Amino acid sequence: MAGPRARGQTRAPVRDLGCRRARLSAHRLSPDRQLPDRDVGKPSAPRSRSVKLIRDALAARRARDALSRDLTAAFGSNAPHSLTLIKDGPQALVAGATWQGESVILKQFHTPDPVGFMAEMAAEHDRLRALFPHGALRAGLMRAHSAPHAIAVLDKAPGERLDAVLDHADADRRAALIAQAGAWLGRALGDGRDTGTFFPRFWVDRLEAEITAAPLPAPERDLILRAHRGLRRLGRALRHGPIPRGPIHADFAPHNIFHDTETGTLWVFDIQKTTHMPLGLDIARLLVGLSVQMQRQHPECTLHAGVLASDRRAMLAAKGLEHPAEALPFVDFFLGHRLIKALLDKHAHPDAPIFRRAVENWLKETPCP
Numbered sequence: 001m002a003g004p005r006a007r008g009q010t011r012a013p014v015r016d017l018g019c020r021r022a023r024l025s026a027h028r029l030s031p032d033r034q035l036p037d038r039d040v041g042k043p044s045a046p047r048s049r050s051v052k053l054i055r056d057a058l059a060a061r062r063a064r065d066a067l068s069r070d071l072t073a074a075f076g077s078n079a080p081h082s083l084t085l086i087k088d089g090p091q092a093l094v095a096g097a098t099w100q101g102e103s104v105i106l107k108q109f110h111t112p113d114p115v116g117f118m119a120e121m122a123a124e125h126d127r128l129r130a131l132f133p134h135g136a137l138r139a140g141l142m143r144a145h146s147a148p149h150a151i152a153v154l155d156k157a158p159g160e161r162l163d164a165v166l167d168h169a170d171a172d173r174r175a176a177l178i179a180q181a182g183a184w185l186g187r188a189l190g191d192g193r194d195t196g197t198f199f200p201r202f203w204v205d206r207l208e209a210e211i212t213a214a215p216l217p218a219p220e221r222d223l224i225l226r227a228h229r230g231l232r233r234l235g236r237a238l239r240h241g242p243i244p245r246g247p248i249h250a251d252f253a254p255h256n257i258f259h260d261t262e263t264g265t266l267w268v269f270d271i272q273k274t275t276h277m278p279l280g281l282d283i284a285r286l287l288v289g290l291s292v293q294m295q296r297q298h299p300e301c302t303l304h305a306g307v308l309a310s311d312r313r314a315m316l317a318a319k320g321l322e323h324p325a326e327a328l329p330f331v332d333f334f335l336g337h338r339l340i341k342a343l344l345d346k347h348a349h350p351d352a353p354i355f356r357r358a359v360e361n362w363l364k365e366t367p368c369p
Helices: 001-031 044-078 114-131 161-167 169-186 200-211 219-237 279-298 307-316 323-345 351-367
Strands: 082-088 093-101 102-109 137-138 144-148 151-155 194-196 243-248 259-260 264-269 275-278
Touching: 001 144, 001 307, 044 082, 044 093, 044 102, 044 144, 102 114, 102 144, 114 137, 114 169, 114 243, 144 200, 161 169, 161 259, 161 279, 169 243, 169 259, 169 264, 169 279, 169 307, 200 219, 200 323, 219 323, 219 351, 243 323, 275 279, 279 307, 279 351, 307 323, 323 351
Parallel strands: 137 264
Antiparallel strands: 082 093, 093 102, 102 151, 144 151, 194 243, 243 275, 259 264
């Protein structure tokens, strides 16, 4: 995958760069041939792209080699091999590999406290291993890890991403799959669900700081500020709670949920540590992600409070995620928070019109006293 492509990309640019250098040398050696002034010190776009490809390929090779050395130090002769670099992001380096005859995913986390980070992650994976031993709901768990090197050897996702499966699902199948995702989140709470005090200013003030710092166009700034004022009013009405809470991962997003159509099994991946937080955070993240995907296909689909009402009903019907009527406004709060933040972060993205429409709908449909 990534590894072979990277090597393939390196060879062509090198040949192209070498040919160009040869042509430039010929120009310099011939007294009656001069480079035009406009070419001096200004590399062509193709050459710039070639140089970038070379640099990217070299960086990928260095990252892959460094990971290979750490794997050997951590696992010795039993180290995962046949590495394929997938990405090297700000939080972790991700690679595909073969380990004990099976395809796995490797993650090496960029953390200042690798031992502490991996201890928290291992504890959460042990907790989930007991909650998802088998059946139609599964968790993608660590097979092994090296705490000093912050490396985790993880299950590889089977099937397709949930949003890709939903692209081809009718209304009944869509509701069933979203209910299955809700059931996973409900089971992952274990016996940790409770209610507690709600401090909306924590969420509202942090969002306000991001809005203030963002270079937004005037129309987006006006809409975001109006929605933020509505969120602040709703938060005041909900102050102190009680709000449904539980052990969540704050990353219950479509790209981390896979469905194996052959077995009907739903898998959730990219699980790190857990935090005791409002359930509305993970509920909103999934509902917003799925509604954006639906609007890409059907721009005029009906929304309620910024998302599809049928998706929301299906998810909140899952065991463990039930919200009594008086607790539903907390879901509205985190839907608004998620939508505002999405528009704030992606105001120049091709999906920006979708987020604008969703934020406007949230403002219209959500009571903000």
